[in-house]
Amino acid sequence: MAATEHASFANLQRAVAATVRHAGAGGRVKAARERASIADARDVAATERDTVADGRDETAAARDTIADARDRNATERDTVADGRDKTAAARDTIADARDRIATQREALIEDLRVRLEAANRALRERNSELRDFASVISHDLRAPLRRLQIFAEMAADIPGKDPEVADLLGRMRASSSRMEELVVDLLSYARVGASAAAIGPVDLGVIAREVVEELQGPITESSGLVHVGRLPTIEGDSTLLRQLFTNLVGNAVKFRQPDRPPVVTIAAGDPRPDGSGRAVVEITVTDNGIGFDPEHAERIFRIFERLKTDGYPGTGVGLAICRKITTVHDGSITAASTPGEGTQFTVILPVEQAKEQPDAR
Amino acid sequence: MRGDPIHNESPRLVLVVDDSDDDRAFVRDALRAVAPHVKCAEARDGFEALAYLRDESQPFPDLVLLDLKMPRKDGMETLAEIRADSSLRHLVIVAVFTTATDPAFVREAYAKGANAYLGKPSSRAALRNMMAGMVRHWFEVVTLPQ
Numbered sequence: 001m002a003a004t005e006h007a008s009f010a011n012l013q014r015a016v017a018a019t020v021r022h023a024g025a026g027g028r029v030k031a032a033r034e035r036a037s038i039a040d041a042r043d044v045a046a047t048e049r050d051t052v053a054d055g056r057d058e059t060a061a062a063r064d065t066i067a068d069a070r071d072r073n074a075t076e077r078d079t080v081a082d083g084r085d086k087t088a089a090a091r092d093t094i095a096d097a098r099d100r101i102a103t104q105r106e107a108l109i110e111d112l113r114v115r116l117e118a119a120n121r122a123l124r125e126r127n128s129e130l131r132d133f134a135s136v137i138s139h140d141l142r143a144p145l146r147r148l149q150i151f152a153e154m155a156a157d158i159p160g161k162d163p164e165v166a167d168l169l170g171r172m173r174a175s176s177s178r179m180e181e182l183v184v185d186l187l188s189y190a191r192v193g194a195s196a197a198a199i200g201p202v203d204l205g206v207i208a209r210e211v212v213e214e215l216q217g218p219i220t221e222s223s224g225l226v227h228v229g230r231l232p233t234i235e236g237d238s239t240l241l242r243q244l245f246t247n248l249v250g251n252a253v254k255f256r257q258p259d260r261p262p263v264v265t266i267a268a269g270d271p272r273p274d275g276s277g278r279a280v281v282e283i284t285v286t287d288n289g290i291g292f293d294p295e296h297a298e299r300i301f302r303i304f305e306r307l308k309t310d311g312y313p314g315t316g317v318g319l320a321i322c323r324k325i326t327t328v329h330d331g332s333i334t335a336a337s338t339p340g341e342g343t344q345f346t347v348i349l350p351v352e353q354a355k356e357q358p359d360a361r
Numbered sequence: 362m363r364g365d366p367i368h369n370e371s372p373r374l375v376l377v378v379d380d381s382d383d384d385r386a387f388v389r390d391a392l393r394a395v396a397p398h399v400k401c402a403e404a405r406d407g408f409e410a411l412a413y414l415r416d417e418s419q420p421f422p423d424l425v426l427l428d429l430k431m432p433r434k435d436g437m438e439t440l441a442e443i444r445a446d447s448s449l450r451h452l453v454i455v456a457v458f459t460t461a462t463d464p465a466f467v468r469e470a471y472a473k474g475a476n477a478y479l480g481k482p483s484s485r486a487a488l489r490n491m492m493a494g495m496v497r498h499w500f501e502v503v504t505l506p507q
Contacts, residue, residue: 139430143459146483147383153485180483191463
């Protein structure tokens with residue numbers, strides 16, 4: 001090797017050394033710089049770490065908030081469900097109450113119906129008992145009475161008696177006949193309620209004319225006159241209504257003035273509504289007889305009530321029967337009178353009878 | 362004339378069923394007066410009447426006069442029993458009652474098989490008339506079962 005070569009190597013070595021020195025210095029700087037930048041990065045990372053931690057905290061907080069909200073939501077949902085349950089329960093309670101009320105109402109109605117029926121039955125029984133009572137009394141009174149009459153008759157038929165005995169027997173027979181009349185009339189009074197079931201259309205004009213026909217005997221006997229006006233057809237029991245007219249016209253002829261032939265007028269107005277709105281007819285039977293004191297206008301309808309006992313036969317049952325007949329027909333009868341001038345009976349009867357006739361037989 | 366005695370008749374027998382001694386006597390008295398050929402057998406209630414009718418040693422009546430109101434066995438029951446008995450059901454039965462004023466009662470008597478219904482009169486003359494009419498109707502006009 002040449003010296004130059006050797007020199008160059010030395011140079012190179014120096015250069016390298018210089019470079020290395022230089023490089024060394026630069027590297028140090030660079031390293032320092034890098035070190036600084038690493039520190040910076042570390043700071044940044046720390047900051048970012050903090051930020052991330054912060055974020056994490058926030059996320060956790062948000063998660064808590066959400067969980068809270070979810071809880072609240074659930075609670076509210078429970079509350080709503082509770083409310084819904086309560087509403088349903090209330091609805092059930094109301095339905096229950098409604099059912100109970102309906103049941104109670106039905107029970108009440110049934111109870112009322114049963115009680116009404118029982119009352120009705122009791123009334124019917126009492127009615128029929130009353131009728132039975134009257135009819136038993138009448139029959140059972142009549143049997144011994146009949147025998148009494150026959151024995152009195154047999155005794156009266158025995159010839160050659162003391163005149164006083166004959167007179168007493170005569171009085172006995174008159175009294176027992178009188179009692180028989182009373183019993184018979186009582187029986188017919190008792191029977192009015194029993195037979196008021198044959199309801200049908202009744203032409204009052206026809207009935208009145210037939211009654212006048214039947215009473216022709218006493219009417220002609222007293223030279224009397226009976227006018228029958230235009231009378232309507234109404235619903236009723238024809239047997240009873242016939243008896244009503246028979247009793248009224250018979251009464252008018254019986255209680256005539258001794259010196260004046262009886263004049264009787266039967267008249268009727270057109271059907272009109274009464275106080276409760278049902279159609280009624282007003283029938284008047286007017287006479288010119290002896291009349292009576294107006295203060296007795298109600299008394300005359302009582303059974304066995306007689307204002308006149310001298311010279312006028314009868315038991316005082318006729319007008320009581322009239323009252324019963326009008327009552328049975330859901331009507332009324334009243335009397336107005338002027339003594340010495342005459343009497344007017346006013347009968348008010350419904351045009352139609354109620355559909356349900358109790359105790360029909 | 363009604364009420365006059367009826368003569369020259371074949372003997373007849375009426376069974377009078379009535380709890381009242383007086384009423385049986387009245388009927389006997391009336392029949393004797395208006396129809397002497399009609400004899401009476403007597404019973405005081407339904408039991409006695411049925412016993413008489415079923416007793417073969419007793420003469421069988423042509424007609425039964427049956428009071429409806431009697432103790433023990435009344436007329437309605439007796440009537441029903443006679444109509445249910447094949448050997449008695451042809452009997453002519455005249456139902457008798459104190460009054461004839463209760464239509465339901467009269468209807469019931471006919472429904473149970475009475476051939477006639479009479480209300481008891483309250484005078485001897487009326488009873489005689491009634492008995493005369495009954496005798497004439499059943500023993501002269503009508504043909505009775507033998």
